[in-house]
Amino acid sequence: MNKEAYETLTEELKRSGARLIAVSKTKPAEDILQLYNAGQRLFGENTVQELTVKQQQLPKDIKWHLIGHLQTNKVKYIAPFVSMIHSVDSLKLLTEINKQAQKQNRVIDCLLQIHIACEESKYGLDPIVAEQLLNSEVYKALQHVRICGLMGIATNTDNEAQIESEFAGLQHLFADLKEKHFGDKDYFKELSMGMSSDYRLALKHGATMIRVGSMLFGDRNYNKV
Numbered sequence: 001m002n003k004e005a006y007e008t009l010t011e012e013l014k015r016s017g018a019r020l021i022a023v024s025k026t027k028p029a030e031d032i033l034q035l036y037n038a039g040q041r042l043f044g045e046n047t048v049q050e051l052t053v054k055q056q057q058l059p060k061d062i063k064w065h066l067i068g069h070l071q072t073n074k075v076k077y078i079a080p081f082v083s084m085i086h087s088v089d090s091l092k093l094l095t096e097i098n099k100q101a102q103k104q105n106r107v108i109d110c111l112l113q114i115h116i117a118c119e120e121s122k123y124g125l126d127p128i129v130a131e132q133l134l135n136s137e138v139y140k141a142l143q144h145v146r147i148c149g150l151m152g153i154a155t156n157t158d159n160e161a162q163i164e165s166e167f168a169g170l171q172h173l174f175a176d177l178k179e180k181h182f183g184d185k186d187y188f189k190e191l192s193m194g195m196s197s198d199y200r201l202a203l204k205h206g207a208t209m210i211r212v213g214s215m216l217f218g219d220r221n222y223n224k225v
């Protein structure tokens with residue numbers, strides 16, 4: 001764990017008021033505990049498997065965020081404890097989250113993941129589909145999920161102007177949806193965007209949560225997992 005990077009980042013975030021989701025995917029519990037001992041409480045994982053194992057191993061006051069693609073048949077494993085799901089990309093998934101949250105007698109905070117990158121492979125809703133979701137009667141009847149904002153992943157490129165325009169587009173959509181659908185709901189306030197390589201650009205465009213992994217934990221070695 002890179003303590004210096006953590007401290008620098010924490011200072012930077014104080015100025016913007018944004019929160020850090022420390023992305024600990026592929027990293028062992030010891031690494032997470034080091035960051036925990038430095039004061040970090042919000043952690044993000046991208047698979048249900050890793051999330052559930054680590055939640056059992058690590059201190060119970062950690063707030064766990066799921067940031068990766070979620071299959072409906074796996075929602076039940078994280079519904080008892082997950083703090084926020086950033087990767088909601090269909091009404092079907094949201095309906096399942098609602099069902100599992102109800103079983104746990106709780107409300108689960110969610111973000112709608114919006115497709116902002118120019119890459120085919122990235123998950124996420126098109127803005128028009130997100131709007132259709134929010135207009136649907138099925139969504140309006142869900143009592144056990146709360147949509148707290150939007151999440152996006154920019155194109156993996158060195159072209160900063162492109163990344164910025166993607167973040168700016170998401171910021172604009174956020175403002176638009178807030179006005180049309182969440183005017184009086186102060187919980188709709190989160191804009192989750194920015195990773196190690198582009199978090200500064202995200203902060204410039206109103207990110208309230210940045211998801212940073214390798215800058216804090218070092219490069220990931222997928223072969224080890």
Ligand SMILES: *Cc1c(COP(=O)(O)O)cnc(C)c1O
Pocket residue numbers: 023025046067068153194195196197211212213214215
């Ligand atoms: C891995 C991951 C991150 C963090 O990426 P880094 O480049 O390691 O900071 C952020 N968001 C999502 C959705 C991820 O899967």
